[in-house]
Amino acid sequence: MSKDVYTLTSPDGKSMELPIRKGTTGPDVIEIGRLFAEQGVFTYDPGFVSTGSCDSDITFIDGKEGVLMYRGYPVEQLAKHSNFVEVAYLLLYGELPTATELTQFDTSIRTHTMLNEGMLRFFTGFRYDAHPMAMLSAVVGSMSAYYHDTMDINNPEAREVFTHRIIAKLPTIAAAAHKLTAGQPFIYPRNDLNYAENLLHMLFAVPAEDYEINQVAAEALDLLFILHADHEQNCSTSTVRMAGSSGANPYSAIAAGISALWGPAHGGANEAVLRMLKEIGNAKNIPKFVEKAKDKDDPFRLMGFGHRVYKNFDPRATIIREMCHKVLDQMGRTDSPLFELALELERVALNDEYFIEKNLYPNVDFYSGIIYRALGIPTSMFTVMFAIGRTVGWVAHWREMITDPGGRISRPRQLYSGAAKRDYVAVKER
Numbered sequence: 426m427s428k429d430v431y432t433l434t435s436p437d438g439k440s441m442e443l444p445i446r447k448g449t450t451g452p453d454v455i456e457i458g459r460l461f462a463e464q465g466v467f468t469y470d471p472g473f474v475s476t477g478s479c480d481s482d483i484t485f486i487d488g489k490e491g492v493l494m495y496r497g498y499p500v501e502q503l504a505k506h507s508n509f510v511e512v513a514y515l516l517l518y519g520e521l522p523t524a525t526e527l528t529q530f531d532t533s534i535r536t537h538t539m540l541n542e543g544m545l546r547f548f549t550g551f552r553y554d555a556h557p558m559a560m561l562s563a564v565v566g567s568m569s570a571y572y573h574d575t576m577d578i579n580n581p582e583a584r585e586v587f588t589h590r591i592i593a594k595l596p597t598i599a600a601a602a603h604k605l606t607a608g609q610p611f612i613y614p615r616n617d618l619n620y621a622e623n624l625l626h627m628l629f630a631v632p633a634e635d636y637e638i639n640q641v642a643a644e645a646l647d648l649l650f651i652l653h654a655d656h657e658q659n660c661s662t663s664t665v666r667m668a669g670s671s672g673a674n675p676y677s678a679i680a681a682g683i684s685a686l687w688g689p690a691h692g693g694a695n696e697a698v699l700r701m702l703k704e705i706g707n708a709k710n711i712p713k714f715v716e717k718a719k720d721k722d723d724p725f726r727l728m729g730f731g732h733r734v735y736k737n738f739d740p741r742a743t744i745i746r747e748m749c750h751k752v753l754d755q756m757g758r759t760d761s762p763l764f765e766l767a768l769e770l771e772r773v774a775l776n777d778e779y780f781i782e783k784n785l786y787p788n789v790d791f792y793s794g795i796i797y798r799a800l801g802i803p804t805s806m807f808t809v810m811f812a813i814g815r816t817v818g819w820v821a822h823w824r825e826m827i828t829d830p831g832g833r834i835s836r837p838r839q840l841y842s843g844a845a846k847r848d849y850v851a852v853k854e855r
Contacts, residue, residue, distance in 0.1 A: 488734040509650040537593035538614035557602040566680035600627030621646040652741040655818025661685040667835040695794035698729040729791030741789040
């Protein structure tokens with residue numbers, strides 16, 4: 426391998442030079458677009474473990490070192506000094522906003538929060554026990570039937586309106602889904618509240634009495650949204666990019682991302698954490714379940730520990746752990762057996778040689794599930810909360826993808842292992 430090209434030689438001696446592309450930081454990539462045309466072979470990489478699907482300047486992850494950066498800014502700095510709306514601006518536009526830009530952006534988001542009344546009636550068509558993620562995906566997909574003015578993906582102004590609209594309305598849609606399952610009346614958004622406060626108000630307020638927003642809860646939600654805002658080319662983000670690459674309207678692309686996020690291996694992991702804690706049941710059962718997790722022949726796994734990308738520690742978990750303990754302390758939930766169980770499991774895992782050796786540290790899903798539960802958010806809403814934060818990342822990637830002059834429709838290839846060519850046989854002769 427030279428400095429700028431990788432020389433590939435096939436078994437029959439046919440060689441070709443593949444360009445090496447270098448990013449700002451992180452591993453280099455080998456450009457293989459000409460491989461089939463010149464060598465007659467495809468690459469095979471299930472799960473895209475070693476395949477770069479695009480060129481992006483939004484988010485960088487170094488899993489080995491536990492690094493996560495948005496537009497070059499370490500997530501630790503943003504979590505400490507910034508807020509979700511400012512981070513959203515950064516991800517969307519590439520730079521931190523000036524005071525004027527931030528005020529204008531925040532005002533725009535606040536004034537786009539209401540839903541078309543026809544969309545609210547859409548909720549009455551769902552069963553009372555419909556999963557909130559099913560409602561979220563369906564309603565977001567239906568937005569293309571209500572907001573025709575933002576359907577032209579080649580119109581910069583339409584893209585801009587869509588961007589503000591989808592980020593502003595996701596919390597309203599999410600809260601409406603919760604109110605349906607709770608059997609309570611829908612609560613309209615308030616423009617005088619910030620992003621997290623407004624969501625809490627729509628989730629928990631009722632017309633019969635005043636609702637006082639808990640600032641610790643609002644602070645925790647804002648932090649969680651920052652940490653969930655983007656995570657490079659994950660499953661749901663790649664889904665948004667793939668759906669959008671066909672030229673589909675942006676609401677359809679985001680709805681596709683929501684559906685991908687719903688999977689238990691992705692956004693549903695924090696739901697799985699709570700189910701696991703309920704299965705363990707009592708702190709005295711922790712040693713037994715820890716041994717089950719160590720047994721390679723036992724299908725049981727400790728949910729919320731370890732991460733496919735982070736081979737050291739999840740930097741988001743380090744940040745959210747402190748907030749988790751703050752929420753439990755200040756909101757008076759430490760007397761709950763479930764939370765005591767979670768904290769004891771955390772203590773055992775952090776001090777167990779097996780988990781230390783395997784780098785199986787509690788990840789962001791472990792702590793986010795505990796926080797959501799402490800805030801009174803139902804387990805079925807956990808992934809919805811994830812989607813609210815991640816929508817910013819989805820939109821940022823969609824905008825980047827749709828304006829890429831070299832962009833093409835996504836179309837992976839395959840290794841075919843089915844039957845070889847065979848001829849049809851009439852039914853009476855079979």
